[in-house]
Amino acid sequence: MGERRVGIVLVSHSGPVAVAVAELVKGLAGGGDTAPVAPAGGTPDGGLGTSAELITDAARAVDQGAGVVLLADLGSAVLTVKSLLAEGDELPDGARLVDAPFVEGAVAAVVTASAGADLDAVEEAAKEAYAYRKA
Amino acid sequence: MLDADFFRRWMTAAAAAVDREADRLTELDSPIGDADHGSNLKRGFTAVREVVEAEAPETPGAVLTLAGRQLISKVGGASGPLYGTLLRRTGKALGDAAEVSQPELAEALRAGVAAVAQLGGAAAGDKTMLDALIPAADALDESFDVARAAAEKGALATTPMQARKGRASYLGERSIGHQDPGATSSALLIAALAEVAGG
Numbered sequence: 001m002g003e004r005r006v007g008i009v010l011v012s013h014s015g016p017v018a019v020a021v022a023e024l025v026k027g028l029a030g031g032g033d034t035a036p037v038a039p040a041g042g043t044p045d046g047g048l049g050t051s052a053e054l055i056t057d058a059a060r061a062v063d064q065g066a067g068v069v070l071l072a073d074l075g076s077a078v079l080t081v082k083s084l085l086a087e088g089d090e091l092p093d094g095a096r097l098v099d100a101p102f103v104e105g106a107v108a109a110v111v112t113a114s115a116g117a118d119l120d121a122v123e124e125a126a127k128e129a130y131a132y133r134k135a
Numbered sequence: 136m137l138d139a140d141f142f143r144r145w146m147t148a149a150a151a152a153v154d155r156e157a158d159r160l161t162e163l164d165s166p167i168g169d170a171d172h173g174s175n176l177k178r179g180f181t182a183v184r185e186v187v188e189a190e191a192p193e194t195p196g197a198v199l200t201l202a203g204r205q206l207i208s209k210v211g212g213a214s215g216p217l218y219g220t221l222l223r224r225t226g227k228a229l230g231d232a233a234e235v236s237q238p239e240l241a242e243a244l245r246a247g248v249a250a251v252a253q254l255g256g257a258a259a260g261d262k263t264m265l266d267a268l269i270p271a272a273d274a275l276d277e278s279f280d281v282a283r284a285a286a287e288k289g290a291l292a293t294t295p296m297q298a299r300k301g302r303a304s305y306l307g308e309r310s311i312g313h314q315d316p317g318a319t320s321s322a323l324l325i326a327a328l329a330e331v332a333g334g
Binding site: 043047048049050051052053075076079080082083084086087 | 169171175204207208211212213214215216217219220223250254255301302
């Protein structure tokens, strides 16, 4: 209680993908008392695409003052986050886009953040997920 | 000199052009994209026209900055942040001046185009909107009509190119032979500028 943790936002072209990945990572992080995670997938009317509004809402929802890591899948998801960061005042202080694989990076980020790691450590863990080779 | 009213009329003309050409843009986006370029830009520029008319910003820079913010928040596809960044950075480069000259606009537009290149990590020849915007911004030093012609020529020149950025790049050589939808809509934006300047 009282500990501020890094928040995680999952930005996908698809609402269901973002929601499902959020559920997956919370489950794998041990359920219960995990770092805050919010999905920001698809457009507000439920279509495929990216919504600046859903992203800023999600970032504010998970912001506890320890920074926010945004993970994005591809194309407009990445570009929208980058342009919101360039805007300056749309996202909470300490929000950053992290270059990581979407699912694996999300698991690494949430597990690390749930353990109380700081923003740099959470970013590093998410990036390191690229090192996990599957074949 | 170009005042805020000129820039508001540019945005209105751009919205009308996107409206008129939306079906064609989506058609171009079907073989090499996800067939939403026309409808996405139409939604974005309709919002731009409405907000620019409602808020009536008082400087050229404020008109473009407001328009850019609308595109980033309303489009839903990659063209939103890309066009949004183009207009916002161009607007910021124009600063607080009540009126700007054509060479000042040309210089500001080049700053906007550079920001788009940085955001998308693309360069000339990658079969993107930059292939219309880079020659247009350079030609704008000369005249609005030369810029329009340069943008149209640049858009047509994307047809034999192989896409190196975005979804179309997954198609590899199969992207060759299709005119790029983003370069085409960029040519529309520059044509709208020339139209407002000419009449």
